[in-house]
Amino acid sequence: MTERKDLEKQESKATQQIKQDECILRPQVDICEDATGITLQADMPGVSKDRLDIQVDKDTLSIAGDACLDTPDDMEPLYADIGVTRYQRSFSLSGELDATKIDATLKDGLLTLHIPKREEHKPRKIEVRTG
Amino acid sequence: MFATLRPFEGSFFDDFRSLEREMGQLFGSGSWPNGIRSPARGAYPPINVGSTPNQVDVYLFAAGLDPKSLDISIQHNLLTIAGERKADTREGVNYYRKECFNGTFRRTITLPEDVDPDKVDASYKDGVLHITIQRREVVKPRQIEIK
Numbered sequence: 001m002t003e004r005k006d007l008e009k010q011e012s013k014a015t016q017q018i019k020q021d022e023c024i025l026r027p028q029v030d031i032c033e034d035a036t037g038i039t040l041q042a043d044m045p046g047v048s049k050d051r052l053d054i055q056v057d058k059d060t061l062s063i064a065g066d067a068c069l070d071t072p073d074d075m076e077p078l079y080a081d082i083g084v085t086r087y088q089r090s091f092s093l094s095g096e097l098d099a100t101k102i103d104a105t106l107k108d109g110l111l112t113l114h115i116p117k118r119e120e121h122k123p124r125k126i127e128v129r130t131g
Numbered sequence: 132m133f134a135t136l137r138p139f140e141g142s143f144f145d146d147f148r149s150l151e152r153e154m155g156q157l158f159g160s161g162s163w164p165n166g167i168r169s170p171a172r173g174a175y176p177p178i179n180v181g182s183t184p185n186q187v188d189v190y191l192f193a194a195g196l197d198p199k200s201l202d203i204s205i206q207h208n209l210l211t212i213a214g215e216r217k218a219d220t221r222e223g224v225n226y227y228r229k230e231c232f233n234g235t236f237r238r239t240i241t242l243p244e245d246v247d248p249d250k251v252d253a254s255y256k257d258g259v260l261h262i263t264i265q266r267r268e269v270v271k272p273r274q275i276e277i278k
Contacts, residue, residue, distance in 0.1 A: 028230035032221060041218075043231050045176075045192040045258030069190055069259060072183045079240070081177035082192055109194030109258015 024088045027063070027111075035123050037116035038097060044087050045109035052106055054113070056099040062090040063111065096121035175232045176260075178240060184272060187242050187264045194258035195231075201255075203262065205248045210262065213237040245269075 027042040044052070046067030053064045067085040093099055096117050103114040176193035191212060201214040218233040242264060250265035 028232075029228055030218060030226070030231045031228040032224045032226045034221070034224040039224075041195075041231060043194040043258070045194040048257050067192075067259075068257075069179075070261070071181060071188065072186070074183045075181040075188065076183070077179070077181050078187070078243075079178065079180040081174075082179055108196065108255070109192075 023084050024086045025067075025082070025084055026089050027065075027087045029089070035117075037114055040091070040111075040113040040115070042087075042089070042111040042113075043109065044106075044111050046085070047087060047106070047109060047111075049106050052111065054102070054104055056093070056102065059093045059095070059099075060090050061093055061099065061102075061113075061115070062088070063113075064088045065111075174238065175236050176238070178238060180240065180242075182243065185266055187246055187266065189240065189242075189262040189264070191238075191260040191262075192258070193236075193260060196255065196258070196260070198255045198260075201253075201260065203251070203253055205246075205251055205264070207248060208242040208244055208246050209239055210242055210264070211237065211239045212260070212262075 027044050029043075030041040032039050042063060044063075044065050044067070046069060047065035048068065051066045051068060053062075055062045055064075065087045067082075067087065093115065097115045098118045099115065101116050103116075105112045176191045178192075179190040181188045181190075189210060193214070193216065195218070196214060196216055200217075201212065203213075204211050213236065215235045216232050218229075218231055220233070243266070245267050246264045247267050248264075252263045254261050
């Protein structure tokens with residue numbers, strides 16, 4: 001009996017997840033890495049600085065934001081490519097990245113995050129001695 | 132200027148989407164005719180259009196644009212927005228993901244017949260281009276008094 005209950009629970013969780021996924025937008029991202037760390041850029045049009053939320057929990061980086069438009073009160077929709085206004089996406093970070101030193105800027109709806117590598121993980125040039 | 136700013140969660144665009152979904156279920160997707168100028172889903176940039184008795188509002192969701200690169204033109208009731216989004220692609224680094232749009236775009240949308248092409252206003256804020264087109268006076272609903 002308990003097994004079936006657990007199964008039902010799982011199912012409802014899964015459907016909840018699907019419902020939740022329908023209500024959020026996944027911002028599109030560019031991610032690149034250089035010697036100093038990782039740079040992440042995310043398209044979040046309509047999100048202002050005070051509606052942006054960046055969180056690091058253990059090794060998970062989450063970015064979220066609410067888009068906000070100035071719409072007249074009596075507006076009726078004619079056409080909509082975008083039906084939801086909540087952006088959300090998360091990434092798992094690896095151990096060599098220093099999540100305490102993330103630098104974030106938001107300009108024209110484009111979020112740029114720089115996640116530096118810990119000092120000891122930055123590449124070192126190894127000199128070859130001639131003997 | 133932005134006194135009417137408010138989030139539109141649970142607002143008309145959401146209702147519109149559910150309406151569209153219901154239409155899809157009712158008529159079956161595919162049998163519903165496409166507008167001759169309608170784009171495929173996923174065209175860049177995404178556009179929302181809303182109307183009031185006084186004006187038509189067009190919203191383009193395009194982050195990181197240089198407003199100077201935009202070319203907005205209107206011919207009768209056809210609005211065309213062209214521009215270029217230049218992602219600052221760096222050399223000599225490893226890219227793991229490149230999902231953001233990079234390049235030129237052009238979108239044309241058909242507005243209601245009664246818009247006034249001489250009264251168009253555009254602003255760019257937080258990555259959203261907002262174009263407002265006024266409607267002609269004559270077609271605004273008028274109250275008719277009975278004598």
